[in-house]
Amino acid sequence: ARTRQLDELMALLRIPSVSTTAAHKDDVAAAARWLGEHMQSIGLENVEIIATPGHPIVYADWLHAGDGQPTVLIYGHYDVQPVDPLELWLTPPFEPTVRAGGLYARGASDDKGQTFVHLKAVEALLAATGKLPVNVKFLLEGEEEVGSPALVDFVPNQQERLAADVGLISDSHILAPDQPSILYGLRGIWTGEVTVTGPATDLHSGTYGGVVHNPNQALAEMLAALHDGTGRVAVPDFYDDVRELDATERTALAQVPHGDEDVLRETGAPALWGAADYSVVERTGARPTLEINGMWGGFIDPGFKTVIPSQAHAKISCRLAPNQDPDRIGALVADYLHTLAPPTVEVTVKTGHVGHAFLTPLEVPALQAAAVAYERVFGSAPVYTLEGGSIPVVVIFQQALNIPVVLMGFGLPDDNLHAPNEKLDVESFYRGIATSIAFMQELAHQQ
Ligand code: BES
Ligand code: ZN
Numbered sequence: 001a002r003t004r005q006l007d008e009l010m011a012l013l014r015i016p017s018v019s020t021t022a023a024h025k026d027d028v029a030a031a032a033r034w035l036g037e038h039m040q041s042i043g044l045e046n047v048e049i050i051a052t053p054g055h056p057i058v059y060a061d062w063l064h065a066g067d068g069q070p071t072v073l074i075y076g077h078y079d080v081q082p083v084d085p086l087e088l089w090l091t092p093p094f095e096p097t098v099r100a101g102g103l104y105a106r107g108a109s110d111d112k113g114q115t116f117v118h119l120k121a122v123e124a125l126l127a128a129t130g131k132l133p134v135n136v137k138f139l140l141e142g143e144e145e146v147g148s149p150a151l152v153d154f155v156p157n158q159q160e161r162l163a164a165d166v167g168l169i170s171d172s173h174i175l176a177p178d179q180p181s182i183l184y185g186l187r188g189i190w191t192g193e194v195t196v197t198g199p200a201t202d203l204h205s206g207t208y209g210g211v212v213h214n215p216n217q218a219l220a221e222m223l224a225a226l227h228d229g230t231g232r233v234a235v236p237d238f239y240d241d242v243r244e245l246d247a248t249e250r251t252a253l254a255q256v257p258h259g260d261e262d263v264l265r266e267t268g269a270p271a272l273w274g275a276a277d278y279s280v281v282e283r284t285g286a287r288p289t290l291e292i293n294g295m296w297g298g299f300i301d302p303g304f305k306t307v308i309p310s311q312a313h314a315k316i317s318c319r320l321a322p323n324q325d326p327d328r329i330g331a332l333v334a335d336y337l338h339t340l341a342p343p344t345v346e347v348t349v350k351t352g353h354v355g356h357a358f359l360t361p362l363e364v365p366a367l368q369a370a371a372v373a374y375e376r377v378f379g380s381a382p383v384y385t386l387e388g389g390s391i392p393v394v395v396i397f398q399q400a401l402n403i404p405v406v407l408m409g410f411g412l413p414d415d416n417l418h419a420p421n422e423k424l425d426v427e428s429f430y431r432g433i434a435t436s437i438a439f440m441q442e443l444a445h446q447q
Contacts, residue, residue, distance in 0.1 A: 001124075002430060006103065008038070009116045009429070010096040012078070013105040019055055019079030019145050028142045031078045031112075032056040035140055042123035044138065052150030055079060055142030059161070062122065063135045070443055071135035073164035073403065075393060076115025076171065077144030080107035081418045088420035102423035109415035113424040114170035114432065115140060117410055121436035133444035137164060141393070144171075147189075147353025148392040155393065156400035166366040166443070167397040170432065172387055172409030175258055177425065180374035180382040180435075182367060183407035185285060188320035188357035189390040190330045191293075194219070194337060196312045197346045202298075203308040213344030215312035216297045222340040222347075223314060226290055226333075231274040233290045233318075235336045238329070243322040243359075245286055256281045256385045258413075266413050285386025289319045290333070315352075319388055326354035355392030364404040365446055373438035374408075377431050389417075408439065 017031035018024040032049050035058050040047045044060035058078070063071070083093040083106050091097040096105035103113065118138070125132050139162065141151045155162060174180045198215040199208070228234045245253070260272055263280050274283050283289075297312030299305035318329050334349040341347040360367070362384060374382045387407075397405050410432035416422045 005120050005433070006098075006426065006429070009103070009113055010105070012038075012112050012116060013096040013103075013107055014094055016094045017079050017107070017142060018082050019143055020082055025055070028055045028079055032058050032140075032142055035078055036060070038119065039138065042119060043126040044122065044136075050154070052143075052154070054146070054150050057142075057151060057154055058140040059138065061135070061137040062126070062132055063137075065132055065135045065444070069134050069447060070165035071137060071163070072166055072168050072440065072443065073137045073139060073162060073397070073401070074118045074168045075139050075141075075397070076118070076169070077111045077141050078107075078115060079142040079145050080110070080112070081145050083420075085420060090421055093420075093422070098426060101426055103426055103429065104421055104423045106422050108422050108424035109173070109411040110417045110422065111144065111171045113429060114410050117170055117429060117432035118168070118436050120433045121440070124433065125437060125440070133440045136440070137162065144391065144393075147191075147355060151393050152396050155396045159401060162401055164401065164403055167394070167401070167403050167405035168408060168439070169391060169394065169405060170408050170410050170436075171391055172389065172407055173411035173413055173415060174409050175256070175383065175385070175413070177412060177428065178378060178380055179257065180378045180380065181256075181385050181409070182370055182374070182382045183387045183409065184360050184362055184367075184384050185322065185386040186358040186394060186407070187285070187288070187388050187390055188322075188324060188326055188395075189317060189353055189355045189392070190320065190326040190333070191315065191317040191352035191354075192330055192333065193350045193352060194222075194314045194316060195348045195350075196222070196297075196341070197310060197348075198344060199308065199310050202310050205306040205308045208308055212308055213342065214308050215345055216309060218342055218345045219295065219297065219312040219314060221342075222337060223292055223295065225340050226336075231276075233288065235290065235332050237332055238288065238290075241323045241325065241328075242288060243286070245282060250282070253281050253285070253385065254279065256383050258385070262413070281385060284388035286321055288321045288324060288329075291317050291319070293317050319390065320357050322357040322359045324357065326356060330354070353392070355390050356395040358391070358394040358398070358405070360398075360404055364406075366404055366406050366443060369439055369442040369446055370406045370408050372442045373435045376438045377435045406439075408435065410435070
């Protein structure tokens with residue numbers, strides 16, 4: 001069975017369901033159809049591929065647990081990030097390859113592989129016992145990597161269909177192969193694209209250099225002013241609403257075995273950066289940031305072209321702490337960029353994705369069930385920690401469906417998410433299946 005489970009995942013990974021570019025729209029749809037057919041074949045019911053203005057949502061359920069057993073709403077995303085830079089992949093991103101215990105492919109970890117874990121858990125239980133210990137609803141989307149625009153509207157409009165007692169999401173990683181972790185918080189996000197326009201057209205840098213302000217330079221000066229010398233974001237009022245960590249939580253987070261050395265090893269960066277008054281777990285999990293994800297303008301092809309470009313561009317993302325409102329942060333950043341803009345250029349800021357941060361109380365019973373399940377399969381108790389990535393729908397589950405959400409990751413920190421050579425540890429995949437089964441059984445026992 002193990003080989004078949006992996007082979008099936010590889011078939012799903014072969015579909016290049018990149019959601020961030022229109023060029024792959026049909027591939028994203030194909031992945032949705034593949035999943036719908038697969039869900040049908042393993043015994044899930046009410047399978048539906050739901051068209052949206054963007055990429056489809058896939059729904060399926062199994063609701064025969066009976067006797068007041070709880071319902072688990074399992075969310076995952078089958079869209080993936082682009083593959084660039086392609087030349088750095090050791091094997092092609094959509095030709096899944098097992099090497100040194102890892103299954104390498106775009107989406108292996110984020111999030112096809114981790115989503116597939118739960119389908120295989122459900123299939124195994126249904127095949128072995130003809131039933132599941134709890135009711136299960138699957139909600140899979142193809143737009144997570146573009147901010148879940150359709151899903152954040154869909155969920156509040158489908159409260160009946162999606163009614164559940166707990167949400168379950170595997171779209172994150174644990175701390176190490178033998179150190180499971182449960183996330184009690186994720187950061188929110190705001191993204192925006194900045195365009196700086198100077199002259200009406202590109203200019204000869206010999207004829208006009210020295211009299212026209214180069215937009216690349218103006219943009220660089222503005223971007224450089226977005227942080228102070230200590231690594232704090234310099235946008236006025238940026239930190240106003242940030243949830244402060246109290247001493248108890250800081251003490252608990254200090255126990256999380258993930259520190260400076262781990263980050264240096266994981267990233268290969270020559271030295272760490274950032275506001276040193278917070279630990280790396282605090283800085284990535286609970287403190288907001290502003291990152292320049294891309295900047296371009298002028299001539300970047302091989303060779304030289306002596307030009308003053310008309311425009312320069314940057315893509316910015318802010319990771320947000322609980323209580324920070326993405327729209328307010330976007331407005332603050334845009335205002336500040338306008339303040340920073342010299343009279344020699346014009347600036348526009350266009351918002352991309354937004355999502356609120358997530359935080360859950362540790363007392364939620366389903367978290368205890370997750371802890372028991374992890375411990376049973378991994379042989380060690382999970383630690384509770386915060387993560388810096390964003391999953392926009394988590395907060396919508398909390399607010400619109402009024403359910404707690406368990407973030408039960410099976411990835412590892414070195415899975416290369418959004419990067420070349422993404423992988424899923426093969427052993428983590430099988431452990432994930434066992435943990436998902438144990439979680440459902442444990443939830444049933446809690447009743
Ligand atoms: N799986 C990630 C989120 C994640 C990353 C959680 C690391 C925990 C640890 C997810 O697919 C993702 O990358 N989300 C985007 C959302 C954005 C495009 C709105 C993100 O965080 O950049
Ligand atoms: Zn993901």
